[in-house]
Amino acid sequence: MPSLSVIGMQWGDEGKGKVSHILSSWADWIVRFQGGNNAGHTVVFDNSQYVLHLVPSGILYPGKKCLIGNGVVIDPAALVEELDFLRKRNIEADGRLFISGNCHLIFPYHKYREAYMEKLKTRVGTTRRGIGPAYGDKYARVGIRFVDYLEDDTFKELLKRNLRGKEVFIKKFTSVTKLKDKIMKEREEILPRLKDFLADGASLLYSEEKRGKNILFEGAQGTMLDCDFGTYPFVTSSNPISGGACVGSGFPPGKIETVLGVTKAYTTRVGLGPFPTEIEGTEAEYLREKGGEYGATTGRPRRVGWLDMVQLKMAIRVNGADKMALTKIDVLDDREEIKICTAYKYRGRKITEFPLSRKMQEEAEPVYEKLPGWNKKTKGVNKVEDLPANAKKFVERIQELSGSKIALISMGRSEEETIHIEKEFAAK
Numbered sequence: 001m002p003s004l005s006v007i008g009m010q011w012g013d014e015g016k017g018k019v020s021h022i023l024s025s026w027a028d029w030i031v032r033f034q035g036g037n038n039a040g041h042t043v044v045f046d047n048s049q050y051v052l053h054l055v056p057s058g059i060l061y062p063g064k065k066c067l068i069g070n071g072v073v074i075d076p077a078a079l080v081e082e083l084d085f086l087r088k089r090n091i092e093a094d095g096r097l098f099i100s101g102n103c104h105l106i107f108p109y110h111k112y113r114e115a116y117m118e119k120l121k122t123r124v125g126t127t128r129r130g131i132g133p134a135y136g137d138k139y140a141r142v143g144i145r146f147v148d149y150l151e152d153d154t155f156k157e158l159l160k161r162n163l164r165g166k167e168v169f170i171k172k173f174t175s176v177t178k179l180k181d182k183i184m185k186e187r188e189e190i191l192p193r194l195k196d197f198l199a200d201g202a203s204l205l206y207s208e209e210k211r212g213k214n215i216l217f218e219g220a221q222g223t224m225l226d227c228d229f230g231t232y233p234f235v236t237s238s239n240p241i242s243g244g245a246c247v248g249s250g251f252p253p254g255k256i257e258t259v260l261g262v263t264k265a266y267t268t269r270v271g272l273g274p275f276p277t278e279i280e281g282t283e284a285e286y287l288r289e290k291g292g293e294y295g296a297t298t299g300r301p302r303r304v305g306w307l308d309m310v311q312l313k314m315a316i317r318v319n320g321a322d323k324m325a326l327t328k329i330d331v332l333d334d335r336e337e338i339k340i341c342t343a344y345k346y347r348g349r350k351i352t353e354f355p356l357s358r359k360m361q362e363e364a365e366p367v368y369e370k371l372p373g374w375n376k377k378t379k380g381v382n383k384v385e386d387l388p389a390n391a392k393k394f395v396e397r398i399q400e401l402s403g404s405k406i407a408l409i410s411m412g413r414s415e416e417e418t419i420h421i422e423k424e425f426a427a428k
């Protein structure tokens with residue numbers, strides 16, 4: 001298994017942090033390739049919990065190397081804060097963390113712009129980390145990259161141009177001069193902390209792969225938040241799908257042998273936008289409470305629903321995910337009946353492909369297949385044979401309907417609460 005990507009198959013928060021951390025034991029390099037500190041990846045081991053936003057979760061493994069690839073947008077102040085958090089817990093990033101020089105940076109004016117946009121009727125319900133505006137600048141070719149930030153003259157010139165171009169938004173929050181001073185002052189403190197992490201990520205991965213090193217790509221967000229394939233415009237501004245790993249790191253297509261999709265046994269999403277299987281009432285309350293369904297980054301309650309096979313099949317197809325990690329089956333332990341959405345109904349018509357139309361995504365009604373629950377704790381089970389019979393049937397049914405093989409099952413937050421069906425996906 002020379003290289004592998006871990007990809008969210010739903011609307012984020014599938015448990016990618018837990019799965020990536022387990023697989024980090026096998027990898028030499030752990031690479032983030034898109035998104036920014038809108039991500040919140042929870043890892044629980046040795047009775048401690050860590051939530052990582054920008055730094056790949058591999059940093060929690062002694063000796064592993066981590067790359068923040070060019071596709072990531074970095075808020076420098078947030079990164080320093082995260083490094084401080086890690087340092088307090090005796091996790092040192094020096095010599096183990098590398099940052100691609102061509103990563104774009106997030107500045108306060110990106111957050112101002114987003115705060116302003118999120119007040120409008122057309123709001124997306126973002127994490128307000130400035131992600132969208134930063135990617136906007138990148139593609140408008142006015143962005144500031146990490147390598148630019150490190151050069152005094154280049155940075156001053158680019159900052160001047162950006163502040164001038166963004167005056168309208170900035171003035172709603174502060175004065176341009178004040179903001180410029182604040183950014184320059186912060187830079188003095190940030191530079192010494194970050195400059196030594198500078199790398200040419202693509203070149204680094206090229207030589208490491210040649211040396212036979214194992215590389216793990218840790219996806220953030222999820223397929224339904226993908227700017228191209230998700231429930232647009234209620235998406236994020238990057239490409240969390242497996243194809244994004246190449247673009248966001250400079251690692252060539254074809255070299256990532258395995259795509260491991262991560263899906264919950266049900267579905268959740270935060271923010272706004274269509275969610276065909278969303279449920280309300282006591283069942284929703286139960287799943288939210290039992291699953292601890294509050295966003296790791298924003299603390300907002302997650303919207304919950306049953307597993308959506310129409311959506312999941314699309315995600316498997318665009319990611320080429322022939323293997324999956326199925327997480328949070330324990331949340332369903334006490335349910336009398338479990339539902340899987342196998343199709344949608346739209347104006348009396350049955351649909352089996354996830355629709356592109358916004359109207360259809362919003363109005364699609366789920367068609368459910370019902371399965372009996374197992375009414376037993378799955379915690380502590382570590383072999384698939386030992387799962388309650390109905391839980392095993394549920395897993396088999398997901399494989400049948402999706403056509404993707406379940407390689408790992410998670411039934412709790414910590415590493416031990418995992419069934420490794422395929423040996424290669426087990427911690428070493």
Ligand code: GDP
Nearest residue numbers: 013014015016017041042296328410411412413
């Ligand atoms: P990520 O963004 O995909 O890494 O996922 P998050 O960390 O944002 O959200 C997943 C949440 O579910 C975290 O609180 C995890 O600790 C927790 N979690 C992960 N796997 C399981 C599981 O199998 N069962 C339960 N009950 N919780 C889990």
Ligand code: IMO
Nearest residue numbers: 012013038039040125126127220221235236271
């Ligand atoms: P991880 O990696 C869940 C959602 C936001 C919002 C939309 C756009 O932890 O799975 P953005 O700030 O990215 O412009 O917001 O995307 N979102 C996430 N939801 N998990 C995430 O990351 C998310 N990152 C962004 O809630 O709906």
Ligand code: MG
Nearest residue numbers: 013040041296
């Ligand atoms: Mg998360």
